[in-house]
Amino acid sequence: MKLIVAPAPHAHSGDSVRKNMLNVIIALMPAFIVAMIAFGWGAVITTAVSVCSCVLFEWLICKFLMKERSHVGDLSAVLTGLLLAFNLPCNLPLWIVVLGALVAIGVGKMSFGGLGQNPFNPALVGRVFLLISFPVQMTTWPRPLGFSGSYLDAETAATPLYTLKNAIKAGDSSILDELPTLWDSFSGMIGGSLGEVSAIALLIGFVYLLCTKTITWHIPVSIILTVSLFAVVFAAIAGLPVCTFLGTTLCAGGLMLGAIYMATDYVTSPMTHCGQIVYGIGIGLIVMIIRCWGAYPEGMSFAILIMNAVTPLLNMYIHPKRFGEKKK
Amino acid sequence: MNTFRIGGVHPHDNKEFSAHKQIAAVPLPQKAIIPLVQHIGAPAKAVVAKGDKVLVGQVIAEAGGFVSAPVHSPVSGTVAKVDATTDAWGLPMPAIFIDVEGDEWLPEIDRTADIKTECTLEPKKIINKIQAAGIVGLGGACFPTHVKLLPPPGKVAEVLIVNGVECEPYLTCDHQLMLERGEQIMLGIDLVLKALGIKRAIIGIEKNKPDAIAHMAELAKKHPGVEVKPLALKYPQGGEKQLIDACIGRQVPSGCLPIEVGAVVDNVATLYAIYEAVMKNKPLISRVMTVTGKSVKNPGNYEVRFGTPLAQVIELAGGIPEDTGKIIGGGPMMGRAMQNVDMPCNKRVSGLLFMKKDESVRVEPENCIRCGKCVDACPMGLEPYMLAKLSAAQNWDKMEQLNVMDCIDCGCCLFTCPSHRPLLDYIRYGKGKVGGNIRARQMAAQAAKAAAEAKK
């Protein structure tokens, strides 16, 4: 009998890259359903095109440029496609969506050597590229109409954050009356990218991710707490109604989507919990600085990308607590 | 419920195959092969030669130093030769071959089933007896037990921690031993407490063995100072440092022994052996081992005399299953996969595990996705992904800086990695290199010191 000899351990948890990716995809489904309800076929088509082109590009690049076994089966490209779509307005011309997918996969991921090697979140690379190249199309948000409306002629809505920004600039809190109610913001009946609008659906997914131990609480919670604290202090000083300001800040502009699903991307976030908290606080601060004083009304993408760049540094300097470490 | 504070994983415990199977004695072999290296430290030196008659319990090899252990004959008969045999990986090891004749024991050994509770020996004498009986840690490390009972100058023992955790999946021999011979273990604890001159012992048992917890707690009532501590289920709770942390909340500093925090750790099987040696004059000549696996016909707990060919034990368990891909000496987390089963049973083998073919093949590794799960799992608070990367890059100095020598080989990192990275393989290799570097430095420093003194 031929026995297999290999070093210990001889058991494995059964975890795999695919399982983790699948869990994140499942966690995004409630938000996808809300997007379908809010934006109708536009959401479905944009998502389908984005996911398909991401997978296709990954497969093509693996096969013809890198000439190696393709890793499409690990579902990471599907997830990138999904996240990219969630960050786009649902009436974006489809060729722009395809272009975004090409940049996300081609530049954001494969040019660094594929999964695990990229320093920046690929979906965000794609999105920021589109935001800079097509600023008009990327900031024309359709009003949520549901399946009844065709997205081509959807009327566009100012996003809640745009309203906030105006209020901050004018220092006039009466502008805030134009805001959708907090319940609308929370449930998703507001203008915005297709996956970011419903805070509640995103939070349901968060609970799922925590239960399946796909991610830990550290990054999302530290981002959300930092942002909340900042928002409360800022609103109090600027003389804006604290509750409205805080609620809108948290629910709109992809904050939840970013904090729960984009900032927690394994590859581009720190390894240790302590590092993750620093990273989360960093994102929270940067996003609020951009929102309160910068040119863009939302800024989550930029904040995450900037902290992605800091991640290697955090990994180098922040180490986990060692067993039996002597107190210095 | 108590457990250790950093890292850890939850492997499926798979204990149902052999749990609660009565300890069964394996018949004597016709020829026994007794290895001279069954412990950590200097090899034992044979004191018998071809043609000598030996009795069960007689010393056949004496300890090769302070950190070493003598070997006693587990059988009676005639020494056939003192020669090399091969271990489970085809490497030569020195051994004594005995042709078994009957089963005659040294007269001073008490073979009755009576439980002897009275011990009038002084502490020093108890330790001497333990040393003379060749007792080593039976949890797997095989470190000579008497060494632990003699704390180095300046260190004092405060508490005895008894390892009844058996955190390795599949293994059940310690569990069964506690159920069947709990009283003897308790008496062993009393003896060690006396030897160390301390009053407190804590038995750590994981909560997947509720019957053992209840049984030992009941017995502990009659043994003042002995306390049973139920522990939450988590691997590697049986690791010395983890167990101390779980039981008394103290962390042994990096590079130190448990005595640094006042703890002495012994496994339940070792304590049973101590009882037998001190009270019944019976040296360490047998142990209980688990033979198990998903397709094994008669999985169970077997008491085997050392020197018995493993093949004989396997036969009793129903032979090697058809679909076996790997045979592991020990449990699946830290046990070693064997190349053959020609080896005789010895102090080191706590179990035989037959893994099915489909469970035996490792999954192809993928890129590290930097998920940090290995960092979370490491019970020593290391960064396995980083150590593995440094090892691949042969950056030994950086590995040393990141405390690779703290690694306890538990395998949690590899167990947990979703990309199936062979983390521990890399880390072990690097640890070997770093250890070599450290020793070389120490030697150079010593040589320099000696040279400086010679000059004076």
Ligand code: SF4
């Ligand atoms: S084997 Fe070493 S590095 Fe891996 S988890 Fe265990 S202690 Fe940590």
Ligand code: SF4
């Ligand atoms: S668990 Fe595996 S994939 Fe995750 S960081 Fe560690 S080595 Fe990388």
